Amino acid sequence: MPSYPAIFVLGCGIATGLTYSVMNGRLGDAYAMVSTLKQEVSRQESELLGYTQYTSYLTVGKQSLAEQMKLLAATVVREESVTQVIERSLLGLSSTGTVAIWYSVEYSFGFDLQADSYDVRPTASGIEVLVKKPVLVTTPAIANLRYRILSGGLFTDERDAVLRLYEEAAKNAKEQGEALASDAAVVALCEKRLIAFLHDFLAKQPGVKIVPQISMTYH
Structure with a gap:
């Protein structure tokens, strides 16, 4: 005849073992899920940090x-020419001559x-460079001077x-360069060189995933 108390105890033991096994499995799954979530949060935090990491290098970028x-100076080369009429009188007689010169000028802004x-x-929208407008940074370099006597006079x-x-020519080139510094095309060229350098510098820094728009503001 079966012993019911023994069977009952055995059943309880089996049930307890099964319950423990199920609970242990669920806890293991929960721990694994928590670990996965932590890794995902850490990954997202790292990724988000990469999108703002550039701000940590702005001071170093300014120094650079x-x-x-x-090296960031924008170079503009222009061909210049000057024509001059020469007049001279002697003993009531007048004489006229004409000369012209041509030369190349290299301007650096x-x-x-x-x-x-x-x-x-x-x-809020990116990076701002607050700076004064471009200027002529070196004395213009004159090269390839040449001339022609268009007409000669007696005296x-x-x-x-x-x-x-x-x-x-040197004086005229300097005056011309100072005027050119405010030319829209020259300003745009200077902006392009500075922005490109700063963008490349920041993009190469550790942890930086993106460099936002860089704008120029003049004061």
């Missing part, structure tokens, strides 16, 4: 811009990137006139 100020003259800062000294025009 200042160090590369000369850039921003004043001394530490206290500009700033690089984060904004005029065309070669002397050419020498004077050569001497005036």
Whole structure:
């Protein structure tokens, strides 16, 4: 005849074992899920940090811009020409001659990137570079000087006139360069070089996944 108490105890033991096994399995699944969630949160936090990590390098980026100020200059080469009519009178007789000179001028434009003259800062829409407008950063370089005597006069000294025009070329080039600094095309070229350098610098820094739009503001 079966012993019911023994069977009951055995059944309880089996049930308890099954319950423990099921609960242990569920706890293991829960721990695994928590671990997976933690990893996902950590991954998302790391990814989000990568989208704002560039802000940590703005100060270093500003210093790097200042160090590369000369290399960031935008170069513009223009062909210039001057024609001059020479008049001279002698003993009531007048004489006229005409000379012309041509030359190339290389202008260099850039921003004043001394530490206290500009700033690089984060904004709601990206990065803002607060700076003064571009200026002529070096003395214009004149090259390939040439001349032609278009017409000669009886009493005029065309070669002397050419020498004077050569001497005036440097002064004229400087004045022309200062005027060109505010030209829209020159300003756009300077902006393009600075923005490209800063963007590339920030993009290469550790942990940076994206560099937002960089804008220029003048003061």
